[in-house]
Amino acid sequence: MTFTTDPALRPIEHKVDEGIPLSREDGVALLRTGDLHALGRMAKRAKERKSGKNVFYVLNRYINSTNVCYAGCRFCSFAADENKERDRAVRMTADEVFAKALETGTNFNQLHIVGGHDPRQLSLDYWLPLMRRFKEALPHVQLSLFTAAEIDYLARRHRLPYDDVLAQLKDAGLDNINGGGAEVFSERFRKLVCPNKVDAANWLRLHEVAHAQGIASNATMLYGTIETLEERVEHLIALRESQERSPGFNAFIPLAFHPDGNELSDCGWTSGLDDIRMFATARLMLHNFDHIKAYWMIQGLKVCQVALHFGADDMDGTHGSTDEERIYHSAGTQSGQYVDDREFRRLIGEAGYVPVRRNTTYDLFPPDWKPEQGESDVVRARRLQPRAMAGASGD
Ligand code: V47
Numbered sequence: 201m202t203f204t205t206d207p208a209l210r211p212i213e214h215k216v217d218e219g220i221p222l223s224r225e226d227g228v229a230l231l232r233t234g235d236l237h238a239l240g241r242m243a244k245r246a247k248e249r250k251s252g253k254n255v256f257y258v259l260n261r262y263i264n265s266t267n268v269c270y271a272g273c274r275f276c277s278f279a280a281d282e283n284k285e286r287d288r289a290v291r292m293t294a295d296e297v298f299a300k301a302l303e304t305g306t307n308f309n310q311l312h313i314v315g316g317h318d319p320r321q322l323s324l325d326y327w328l329p330l331m332r333r334f335k336e337a338l339p340h341v342q343l344s345l346f347t348a349a350e351i352d353y354l355a356r357r358h359r360l361p362y363d364d365v366l367a368q369l370k371d372a373g374l375d376n377i378n379g380g381g382a383e384v385f386s387e388r389f390r391k392l393v394c395p396n397k398v399d400a401a402n403w404l405r406l407h408e409v410a411h412a413q414g415i416a417s418n419a420t421m422l423y424g425t426i427e428t429l430e431e432r433v434e435h436l437i438a439l440r441e442s443q444e445r446s447p448g449f450n451a452f453i454p455l456a457f458h459p460d461g462n463e464l465s466d467c468g469w470t471s472g473l474d475d476i477r478m479f480a481t482a483r484l485m486l487h488n489f490d491h492i493k494a495y496w497m498i499q500g501l502k503v504c505q506v507a508l509h510f511g512a513d514d515m516d517g518t519h520g521s522t523d524e525e526r527i528y529h530s531a532g533t534q535s536g537q538y539v540d541d542r543e544f545r546r547l548i549g550e551a552g553y554v555p556v557r558r559n560t561t562y563d564l565f566p567p568d569w570k571p572e573q574g575e576s577d578v579v580r581a582r583r584l585q586p587r588a589m590a591g592a593s594g595d
Contacts, residue, residue, distance in 0.1 A: 204238035212484070213242055221440065222485050227433030230481040236473065243480035243511030250490055251513040255553040257544040258560065260310035260344075260517030261301045262497075263524045266291040269316025271349070273383070273394040275425055277461035277531040279316050290526070291321055294330040301334070304520045307570050309559035312344045312517065314378050314527070317353045317397075324358060324365070328372040335373035340571045342375040342560040348406040348417075349381030352398035362409045370415050376560045377410055379418030379453050385438050386431040393425065393464070404442045411448025414586035416561050418493070419449050423478055424457030424470035432478075436485040443488045448584050450562060451491035451514055454478045456498055460532030475503050476510045483511025490562070497528055497535045501547060508551045515544055541567070 202213060208229040215222055222230075233239050267290050269279035282289040292300065301311055311334060315321065331343055346354075346369075355365040366374075383393065385400035398406070407417050421435050436452075443449050456475055459465040470478075483492045494504035494512035497519070504515050519525065519538050528535070541557070545567065548555040557565040564579040 202238050202241045204235050206233045206235040227485050231429045239480045240510045243483040246483050247511045253554045254556045255548040256514040256558045258310050258517040259308040262312045262519040264526045266315040266318040266321045268318035271317045271397045274463040278527045331372040344376040344560045347378050347380035348403045349397045377417040379420035382420050383422045384427040385435045408446035411446045414584050418451045420453045420455050422455045425464050425467045451493045452489050453493040458531030479507045479512050480510040505547045
């Protein structure tokens, strides 16, 4: 048993050791505890039970293909109304997206693209041929595209049920859905902050239908605005229950609020301690998630390295020098656009862990792997198998 000055942590540690899911009250106690060292030790043990000494990273490319968006989320500094903000609006053609992804070579294993609810770009006519073109040119690259909010928009605009639109995306090569759009599931929060995007029930349902079809996904939570600690914990519990119903989430990524240039800027920046508490609490609450990701673009490399001792086991990707991340760069991140994988390996090694190169679905690659080497030394992860899902008709 970990020594702790906070008596509230003792029964929680017992539950974690016994594999008993933590309650809402437990989660709030973790977020409130003054004993950060004990919290860290508990989360680190939970991390090491999942992934041992491994900490993962991916060689990837990251693109925000359009920032034109009419969802009007109050935390967002990225979205542009093309009629009023012509100078800020960026909408890439399919050829531009393709060229941008390949700009710095083909030695990468993931293409991560998210964009706005753009009536001109967010359509199956734009995406399906582009996805097939990527899969043909770069069979070793997994497509991690869209958030559930974007796919919900696609389904509504084409008047298709979720299972249909997801089947078409999968057929064109979709491997993974990004975790954004989840924000905070609380109805109170969504009404005030993001009333025009997919609601919580449909966000969860869309991921569950995707998992049933063999499409993997991630999950996120935006923290540091007007949500309560209780709402944060309820969000984690909703994800945990969803993973029970229809497994397929690989990683949870806490998204620290960035305040520059949006309507919630009065909320300010999250603190380092809030960030660290969030990682540890997520690791302990989400016993059925394999990975907790400390995304360097969002937290900065320094907080990410510390987070490895507070439950995180992943630092996300290099991004390549494509210069295309705009969600966090419009909102004040001090992170650059690119991290060399040698830097990931140095920081992970210095933290006492073993750096492991992965793709989106956690197949493992030697650090110096190149596409022309083929698959001989790739260690395949257990693949998500499509399965019939009772009651998930899609609409
Ligand atoms: O849903 C937007 C967030 C998300 C701000 O799957 C903001 O690995 C903080 O999908 N401050 C989109 N957050 C990003 C996304 C994502 C990010 C990291 C990893 C993964 C993954 C996916 O970005 C949105 C929203 O929650 N966001 N503006 C802001 N000012």
